[in-house]
Amino acid sequence: MSLVELKDIKAGYGGAPILNGVNIAIDASDIGVIVGPNGAGKSTTLKAIFGLLTVTDGSVTFAGQDITNSEADRLVPMGLSFIPQEHNVFTSMTVHENLEMGAFVRRDDISDTLDEVYEMFPDLKAKRRQNAGELSGGQRQMVAMGRALMSKPKLLMLDEPSAGLSPRYMIEIFEQVVKINRAGVGILMVEQNARQALAFATKGFVLANGQNRFTGTGQELLDDPDVAKSFLGG
Amino acid sequence: MNDLIFFFNQVMIGGVVLGSIYALGAVGITLIFGILRFAHFAHGDMMTMGGFVAFVLATLVAGMGLAFPLPTGFIVLPFAMVIAAGIALGIDKGFYAPLRARGARPVTLLIASIGVTMMIQGLIRLFFGTSTRSFFDTEPKTLIRIDVPIEGATRPISFTEPQLLLVILTLIAVVALHFFLTRSRLGKGMRAMADNPDLAKVSGINTKQVVRVTWIIAGGLACMAGTMLALDVSLKPDLAFNIVLPIFAAAIVGGLGHAYGAIAGGFLLGFAETMAVFNWAVLLRPFRDNLPEWLEIPSSLALVQSEYKLTVAFIILVVVLLVRPTGIFKGAST
Ligand SMILES: Nc1ncnc2c1ncn2[C@@H]1O[C@H](COP(=O)(O)OP(=O)(O)OP(=O)(O)O)[C@@H](O)[C@H]1O
Ligand SMILES: [Mg+2]
Numbered sequence: 001m002s003l004v005e006l007k008d009i010k011a012g013y014g015g016a017p018i019l020n021g022v023n024i025a026i027d028a029s030d031i032g033v034i035v036g037p038n039g040a041g042k043s044t045t046l047k048a049i050f051g052l053l054t055v056t057d058g059s060v061t062f063a064g065q066d067i068t069n070s071e072a073d074r075l076v077p078m079g080l081s082f083i084p085q086e087h088n089v090f091t092s093m094t095v096h097e098n099l100e101m102g103a104f105v106r107r108d109d110i111s112d113t114l115d116e117v118y119e120m121f122p123d124l125k126a127k128r129r130q131n132a133g134e135l136s137g138g139q140r141q142m143v144a145m146g147r148a149l150m151s152k153p154k155l156l157m158l159d160e161p162s163a164g165l166s167p168r169y170m171i172e173i174f175e176q177v178v179k180i181n182r183a184g185v186g187i188l189m190v191e192q193n194a195r196q197a198l199a200f201a202t203k204g205f206v207l208a209n210g211q212n213r214f215t216g217t218g219q220e221l222l223d224d225p226d227v228a229k230s231f232l233g234g
Numbered sequence: 235m236n237d238l239i240f241f242f243n244q245v246m247i248g249g250v251v252l253g254s255i256y257a258l259g260a261v262g263i264t265l266i267f268g269i270l271r272f273a274h275f276a277h278g279d280m281m282t283m284g285g286f287v288a289f290v291l292a293t294l295v296a297g298m299g300l301a302f303p304l305p306t307g308f309i310v311l312p313f314a315m316v317i318a319a320g321i322a323l324g325i326d327k328g329f330y331a332p333l334r335a336r337g338a339r340p341v342t343l344l345i346a347s348i349g350v351t352m353m354i355q356g357l358i359r360l361f362f363g364t365s366t367r368s369f370f371d372t373e374p375k376t377l378i379r380i381d382v383p384i385e386g387a388t389r390p391i392s393f394t395e396p397q398l399l400l401v402i403l404t405l406i407a408v409v410a411l412h413f414f415l416t417r418s419r420l421g422k423g424m425r426a427m428a429d430n431p432d433l434a435k436v437s438g439i440n441t442k443q444v445v446r447v448t449w450i451i452a453g454g455l456a457c458m459a460g461t462m463l464a465l466d467v468s469l470k471p472d473l474a475f476n477i478v479l480p481i482f483a484a485a486i487v488g489g490l491g492h493a494y495g496a497i498a499g500g501f502l503l504g505f506a507e508t509m510a511v512f513n514w515a516v517l518l519r520p521f522r523d524n525l526p527e528w529l530e531i532p533s534s535l536a537l538v539q540s541e542y543k544l545t546v547a548f549i550i551l552v553v554v555l556l557v558r559p560t561g562i563f564k565g566a567s568t
Pocket of ligand 1: 013018036037038039040041042043044045085
């Protein structure tokens, strides 16, 4: 049984459907990477899993449970966590408060998780009393990841975590993603830096026009001449 | 010296009292705006309504023949605030929540709140008529005088007991609000939702619960402000008429969505108003003998006559919107 499974989902924002049958299955041990052109529906796919728009057909299951169109305040306690593509920190709150908000659904002691996150991102520890809005893009992305980890997720979904970052930060973020995965957290991420991301992906999905175009291991996608030509820039 | 004390009594004490009331009203407006993104026009009438709730309770208590060391209005205030918070929740559930559920835009909610304004005013007039009432029909309003130990000062610093209690209670409310917003889980959740509603939702913050807490706080503080205004002056169904503009001005001056800005804005408006209506000729009179013959001090030197004091809020609002539309205390509310 997969950790998360999307079966033929169709979804949209009220107008014409954006997703026309997307299939994705991820295990807890997987790093799944979704690539595809702008406007393909990559972000929409993640939002559909997280109940941020209405799935009109198909189903989403998480650890065997049907979670189609469930709201976030049910999903987060179940073990799903999502880092949106943009506006993914609370800019008027301190780094520390951002992390606390990630643990909002928890009622137990969060200090161990806080320590883990600060250990993972030592930069954040030094800046924990500073407002997240005052940080650099890379540091904000770390706050966003930290926030998402505070709920102790089983599945972490990231939407273009490396967007707009320098190669140095991109590598750091990717390394952390791999580390988080090794600790037993399933990963589903959307990436524009497709080659770098597919290199460590266990599963790759190419989306175009709201549908799967190719599905395989990361290496299979990298080796496929069609994928390379159409989606990875030759 | 007496003139200076007169100035102190009129402007400083008056400003603190008025500022406290405006601050409590403005906080509600700014919190509602931060969480629900609409201008809650009915807030002034929620204050009036809160005042009437307290008045009914005070009358009941007085009817029981109980006597307290403090004015009855203050004794019943906590209970009135609970009831007013409940009514605020009911108003949201009955009028605003259904609109939100259909994805209504802020303008629609604003217009709905104008409807709520009319409804509250109608209900108050229906049950209480149009007469002006006082909390102090059955008990005296204690005047506190403090003699100033300076030669030549015969006039005491004076204020009423309700005014003193009002300022103390406002202080307590502000400190409590501060701790709530910075220390409690729900208070931080509230700030998170005002900051970034989508991310708050994604984080699993129970946004419906945050909305409820917002109404409880806004409704409770509105009741507090309305009751204290009624205790300081008098209670009448159109109490809100002179209040809505200043409290909106205070919230906007402080930067909509910023609780501390709204408090500062409230005091700014309060002082601006008492200073604008103060007869500055009083302070010039002592120098009468030293002034040249031809310069006669007019008997009234107020910037604004007190019947027109609403213009003060209006002018401040217009100037702030022209010069710093995001409020003078903090940058843009995101
Ligand atoms: N909130 C929205 N309301 C209406 N349409 C939307 C909304 N968000 C996205 N869309 C539309 O859905 C389609 C897919 O958008 P989506 O954001 O999923 O693309 P994407 O694959 O993530 O692209 P990118 O690589 O640019 O992030 C686009 O045509 C877009 O215009
Ligand atoms: Mg996207």
